[in-house]
Amino acid sequence: MKQLSIASSGKIALLALLGLQSLSCTKIQVEDLPGTNDAWTQKRAVTGADNNILVRPAYDSTTVLRNPLNGWVMYGQRTATDTYWDTQFYVPELGQNVKAIDYASACYIRTSWRSLNPSPGVYAWRDLNSQIGKLINGVKTRGLPIAFRIVVDGRDQGANTPQFVFDAGAAYWLSNPAAPTQKTPFPQDSVFRQYYTTFIEELAKDFNDPARTSFIDAYGLGKWGEAHNVVYAEPGILTAEQTETTKEEVLDWIMALYNRTFTKVPLVINYHRLIGHPTSWGAVNANSERLLVKAINQGYSLRHDAFGMNGYYQSWERNFATAWKHKRPIIMEGGWIVGSHSYWNDPSGQYRQGHPEDVRLGEFNASAQAHVNMMDFRVGETTSWFGTSFPLVQRFNSEGGYRLYPDEISLPDVVANGAVAVLSHRWKNMGWGYCPNNIPQWNYKYKVAFAILDTAGTVKKLFTDNNSDPSQWLKDNPTTYNFTTTAINLPPGTYTWAIAIIDKTNADKPGIALAVTGNFANGWLKLGSLQVQAAPPIGQSIKLKGSNNLFVSGENGEAPMRCNRPAASTWETFTIVDAGGGKIALRSMNKYVSSENGATSGITCSRTTISDWEKFDWIVNANGKVSFRGNNGKYISSEDGQSVMKCNRASIAGWETFALE
Template identity: 75%
Template sequence: MRKPNFEKAAKIAVLTLACIYTAGCKKSLDEGDPGISMAEAEKKAAELGNVIVRPTYNSTSFLRNPLNGWVMYGKRDATDAYWDTQFFVPELGANVKAIDYASACYIRTSWRSLNPSPGVYTWRDLTSQMGKLINGVKTRGLPIAFRIVVDGRDQGENTPAFVFNAGAGYWLSNPANTSQKTPFPQDPIFRQHFTTLIEELAKDFNDPVITSFIDAYGLGKWGEAHNVVYAAPGTLTDAQTEAAKAETLDWITGLYARTFTKIPLVINYHRLIGHPTSWGAVNANSNMLLTNSINNKGYSLRHDAFAMTDYYQSWEKAFAATWKHKRPIIMEGGWIVTGTHRYWIDSGGQYREGHPEDVRQAEFDRSAEAAVNMMDFRVGETTSWFQTSFPLVQRFNTEGGYRLYPDEVALPNTIAAGATASLSHRWVNMGWGYCPNNIPQWNYKYKVAFALLDASGAVKKLFIDNASDPSKWIKNNPITYNFTTTSVDLTPGTYSWAIAIVDKTNGNKPGIALAVTGNVTNGWLKLGDVEVQSAVTTPPIGQSIKLRGSNNQFASGENGQTAMMCNRPTASTWETFTIVDAGGGKVALKSMNKYVSSENGATTGITCSRTTISDWEKFDWIVNANGRISLRGNNGKYISSEDGQSVMKCNRATVSGWETFALN
């Protein structure tokens, strides 16, 4: 490789080691990470005739990646300036914007705010409050997440009046306040109009570029999936309640799964999922109902109030553990600084009044335990995150969710036009979460890809390793892939190898930001130069060539004075050979007016010392699939470079890396 930010190894090194920034190469995996040793990696690369590149992990960068990182909350009544709200950070001695640390914006809103009357959808009207709110997010480059609330007991008219006017059944918890109607979710009129809403919403937001996830249940108080009303209290038997729960959950999750086919769907994993009560012992059917939604509808997990011990108990922790690294988990913090759920009266008794940082630490710890992908800057709680717990904000950005990078790549730096390249790449996830490539809405759309870039950085050739799967990259478990490209059918010249995780549903563009320090352009991490050479299909009779081994060194005839070696970093006259037609489809190699001889295997080393051509000086010229050539002597064995560590011999029964040579 020829770029100035790559260092050549010593003259007799087995291969070139490379790094992507001038501070030096990464010598080993971070402490605690398993993986093969450097020596083993170098040996494997040498066998393939490749060089090793070891990108350097970036442990501090903030990465905005899909379904990963902090979530900023939107407010129904927010003005456009809301998104630029600043918070003072003592550790920085400066103000910062929460949006600069967020990867998505969560809007928990009412059905009425989105659809106040039949056929009217406020998000399509940029002059409406909702239109301004959503547009404010979009113009700042963040994807949106939704929860749609229909219950009217605490917040008033969350379901629009036209639904009840059409005859939908409801329960009124306070007859004196007729705006607090809560619809029965099994009512056919309610379902008809709600289905229309979700179908219309999906027309505009079933797009992963603009939508992060959908909190796709929304029933019950605050849409949190508990305290759901199916009938007036005392009307249904226990069996009828359980039947209503199961049927309703199947209906609403089916609706979202049918309409939002490209967007992650999440559900609150409450121990009383869909139940008419909020408090009490675990319902026997909760696990079954949630598991059905996950397995049958492709749902992921979200839980409210991670640090509020009355909400987040042992059942919730155990359920999260069951799905750890199988489905992504999103954490919502507790409403603890203001309102009725003051943290110092939490039943856990672990929080000091006047110290919201106690709760922030607990949320962080519970999130690490559950390996969550996303945490919340909840409205009313954001200030305390920045003013009392900013180090935790930074830690989650660098420790939580997923942080992916290739810690080792082996690839050729020369290749013949039209040939294929055999590569290997190893990936490490330094975050405690995982990249949920396996959820049905993503359907394994993220794959590792290699590109050959021209001098302007344009992709001239793209190779996708379809065997790669980021959802399997878990912390402390590096995974290596061996990959053979398709034909490198490019005009001979110098190109740059680059690597990325691409989105196959978005034109194979890079879709995951990598946690690396290096030359990254448009999502592609440059690895170094590769020389695409003219294809050699027949022996170049009469031409002078140089033979470069898999160790990147040149073979020398040694002027016939000693056995040949393949250890020269540059090629001069002793390293130049003329290809001579030896008859019968065979060739001879001539240097300094002498011929290379196999010496029938030459256990003491082949020489370039014969003045005439006999059988030992004849070789079969073999072009390998990767465009490199091999030379087979009259003993049926192949010449080996011996990796430059000893004299060259003609005694190998098969071709591997040491038995192949590039032409220069």
């Protein structure tokens, strides 16, 4: 087979380049195609739609893919400046310093309401001269989304709720009278809710944007905002029954607030055995699972802040994660254990004193068991991730979260203008997590799409497979889709097939980075060339002259066809018939030409109906002559008139071209 170029001649508009381009993909079976190099081989498929090309992109197991709700999260300090994000850590395996942000997909700030809203109507993130404004903007300028947890509890960390809220009359508890600034507001208080609602509404105006925000920790009550040790009243005021009623009412209120304001950004809540309870740790509260399921049913995803701390992350938490595996994404935060705890006293007995790498491995293994989508470079812990456990950093990028790619794609390399293309595509997820396309804030916005690109890489046609759903792609379970495009109405010429997972809410642009090594154009993975040909002249009668300047004869269906007639009469006249799917059939004397799957004994014009062997691709060559490709992927040859015609040629040369008369 040789490459062909565009020309025009005779009765039809002529075109363009047959075959697939040389890409970083592999293909299988039957026939070598043109334009290949040593990096891959192009083959014509023997499965799928007739004469399709089977493309097998090369999997990329190492590149850091910055995909939404996936990968490492770099933890920020609210007291830091924007240069914090460029902090470097020494990696012994590399013998050099690296930036943690280069391995992350998002940055996270656990900060106070007061730091973001110090006075009424003042929102520090909008002031790029403020410290917190610089820190938040620093994430944006480095091309990563940010995530927030907003803390209001005043214990341990100091004044986390703005003083103006208390000045307005919000009720609170002061756990330490010697520290009068450490007030903790009661979340059911109406004044607190009024001001907090205004603050969250303003925050959402700027951060309800998936391009800017990875997720929102949308609870934030309790010590450190971790959803435990929540204060509803001074000690001893509420009965157990009142506590449970208040706890659920507060949860309902705060979920309604965040769901109303953050409609496009994932919301998360800690899955905790004492969710929203006034105590920090203890036996499982009877209502915890019900309240968490309620939150999940209202759109929340999951997070836990004590991976690696086995006194806190116990069987209840592990079982809860298992129950929601691949139904809701889980975000892992490691416990602040190496930096501040005697981690070697962990009840698991797995951690040796002086070996922080034991803790990192414990966190990694617990994350694998929970099938988490995101892991955390926590402040105080990041140094040991890079200094003692860098292979685990790399492993999570390769093995954790979701890592998607199409491992097989079947598609045509030639179509007639106005015809449809019958495609198939198979997807693999090489990560232990999943792409949470099913969460309400995303609402299945990610879909597989095929694009036809022009020579400049511009999308000329886009076809979305709305049946595709990345949230269904799980490790070791490849998923295949069959898809038929709408009519491909494009001027005849040479184009390029491409594929992507698009974001339907963002102008159908590619939204998920694929784990493949290949040639990309604006996020589209190029698959190979597509020749759009002028539509065959359906219904017209033609005569076919071979390269020997003699005419093809149907032999009235009484013998194998030959190309040896010096003049054309009725046996040498063929009508072009629409065979469906962009293919044609050739009819002479009320009978159809059949390829007979190659017909070693010679093709015939003897069939009374059209089946697969009677369907051909109509291919226009650069010199204006046409060729016919059968359902076996082979081309009809005139055999130079020296023997009966056959349909067994792997490529087009002189004997496989015919002039129209």
